[in-house]
Amino acid sequence: MILMGLSILATMIVIMVSAWIYQRAAGNGGWTDVFWTFGTGFTCGVAALVPLQGQGNVGWRQGLVTALVVLWSLRLGSYIARRVGRGPEDVRYAIIRETWGPGFQKKMFGLLIVQAPVTALLGLAILFAAHQPDAQFRGTDGLGIAILAIAVLGEALADRQMKAFKADPSTQGHVCDRGLWAWSRHPNYFFEVLVWLAYPVIGFDPAHLASLLALVAPLLMFAVIRFGSGIPPLEQAMLKSKGDAYRRYQERVSALLPWPPRPTA
Numbered sequence: 001m002i003l004m005g006l007s008i009l010a011t012m013i014v015i016m017v018s019a020w021i022y023q024r025a026a027g028n029g030g031w032t033d034v035f036w037t038f039g040t041g042f043t044c045g046v047a048a049l050v051p052l053q054g055q056g057n058v059g060w061r062q063g064l065v066t067a068l069v070v071l072w073s074l075r076l077g078s079y080i081a082r083r084v085g086r087g088p089e090d091v092r093y094a095i096i097r098e099t100w101g102p103g104f105q106k107k108m109f110g111l112l113i114v115q116a117p118v119t120a121l122l123g124l125a126i127l128f129a130a131h132q133p134d135a136q137f138r139g140t141d142g143l144g145i146a147i148l149a150i151a152v153l154g155e156a157l158a159d160r161q162m163k164a165f166k167a168d169p170s171t172q173g174h175v176c177d178r179g180l181w182a183w184s185r186h187p188n189y190f191f192e193v194l195v196w197l198a199y200p201v202i203g204f205d206p207a208h209l210a211s212l213l214a215l216v217a218p219l220l221m222f223a224v225i226r227f228g229s230g231i232p233p234l235e236q237a238m239l240k241s242k243g244d245a246y247r248r249y250q251e252r253v254s255a256l257l258p259w260p261p262r263p264t265a
Contacts, residue, residue, distance in 0.1 A: 001127050004047045008123040012116035015039035020112045024105055029093030030084035032108075034077055036115050041073020044123045048130035061141070065130040065202065068148050072195055075152055079159055091237035092229065111229065118220060122196060125217035128203030132211075144202035148195055154180070155191035162188075175242050175249045183258040185249065186234070189225045190256050196221045226256060 019035030048066045049058055084090065089097070097104045129144065161179040165171050180187035200214035225231060238246045252261045 001052065001124075001131070004050060004127055005120050005124060008043045008047055009116055009120040011043045012039055012119045013113065015043075016112040016116050020105075020109050023108070028084060028089045029097065029108065030080070030090035032093075032112055032115075033090070034081045034084060036112075036119070037073055037077035037080060040119045040122065041069055041077065043119065044126045045069040045073070047123055048126050052131055059131075059135075061132055061202075062130045064141070064145075065126060065199070068145070068198065069126060072148065072152055075156060076192075079156075091241075092233040095233045095237040095240070096229075118224065121220055122217045125196065125199035125203065125214035128211050128214040129199040130203075132203050132205055134205070140201050140204055144198040147201060148198035151191045151194035151198065154194070155188050158187040158191065173242075175238075175245050177249060177253065177261075180258065181253075182261055183254065185253050185255050186225075186231055187258060189230055190258060193218055193222045193225060193256075222256075231255060 015035055016032075016039070019032045019039075022035065023029050023031045045066045048069060049062050051058060051062075088094075096108075100107050158180045161181060162176055165176040165178060165181075184190055196217040199217055200212070203211050203214045205211040235246075235250070242249075248264065252264055253259075254261075
């Protein structure tokens with residue numbers, strides 16, 4: 001399993017270096033998210049199919065986990081690719097570009113390379129799930145499938161609601177507070193964290209508490225989104241463009257966990 005993790009890391013380093021080169025040529029940092037999503041889906045999906053030493057043929061659970069990884073990657077990666085290809089640079093990268101100034105590309109390289117070990121750690125959860133030793137279908141398998149299905153569908157719904165809001169001429173200049181966005185300022189990010197909870201659930205083995213290490217995946221994704229390259233630069237950009245309207249939205253609505261909005265004064 002360690003060898004597979006190192007293989008994921010090495011492959012993702014190549015992919016993220018390619019992402020840096022491509023986004024620099026395109027002048028659009030958003031392409032890095034496309035490379036990361038498809039790259040993570042490819043490397044982790046392939047790794048899940050590789051039998052561990054001493055194992056025989058590919059097991060049914062390996063195929064199941066690979067299918068879940070591919071489902072997530074294709075849905076999210078294709079959505080991001082369409083958005084990046086048709087529109088201006090993602091506001092997160094635009095604000096980072098403005099903040100970093102002339103040093104943007106140098107710091108961007110560091111930001112992208114860090115995403116390779118992030119994928120390797122996420123891949124640990126996928127490997128635990130793929131190689132869970134119980135040959136029978138367990139309740140935790142069904143629960144993990146349900147969690148990932150809810151997460152993928154929820155993220156797709158949040159993306160669709162935001163797309164519809166932006167396309168509505170009557171909402172131009174307003175803050176989206178409809179549907180899931182009335183309960184969370186970033187419901188798409190919430191469901192992205194939820195995606196990575198599915199694999200620790202599938203991989204949990206009460207006889208081997210080391211399987212709890214797979215929980216690093218949702219915890220790491222939460223940290224990256226909540227405190228790293230997810231919410232902070234996006235909210236900075238929203239405050240800059242929407243001002244007091246977004247501040248009032250922040251006061252009413254939970255940052256990540258969907259929750260009934262607080263009443264306003």
